[in-house]
Amino acid sequence: MNEIQAKICSMTKEDFANLPRLGDEGVWWFNPNRDTFRSLVIIPTGEEHDSGFQCMEFALIDNDGVAICKVGGISGVIVIDGIGGYGINGMSKALKLSNGQPVVIPHGWSIDCLPCGYLRLFVNSDCSLTLERPYWNGSTFEIFAEENKK
Secondary structure, eight states: OOHHHHHHHTOOHHHHHTSOBTTSTTOTTOOTTTSOBSEEEEEEEEEEOTTSSEEEEEEEEOTTSOEEEEEEEEEOEEEETSGGGOOTTGGGGSEEOTTSOEEOOOOOOEEEEOTTSOEEEEOOTTEEEEEOTTGGGSSEEEEEEEEOOO
């Protein structure tokens, strides 16, 4: 187990519950529309969503395996790489084949289960994650993979 995994794996449900929420004092520096993070942990809230499913909140985890803050809380669904998987800018920004056909680059999304029982969502090592407003406070939680600039 590497150091990053050890940090995340040592967190308890209580540790996650005690994380500050985005916008709380001490978290003013983080902007999920601009700043990237490496993974997120899915935390059930115990509250029922209008859909009948349980609401979720999310702990954002930085590149060093340190939890930054919590977001969400009223989300009943996670949408990965935008509606349809077309990315943050949709089909208008997709790559085009020589015949003009749009092509979406897939990302290697993975989920694992932390010792505390929460699920962690992450992408391959060449990507970071971003959120798009208003989705990090809405009923639908949209998360996007962003290719790291090299």
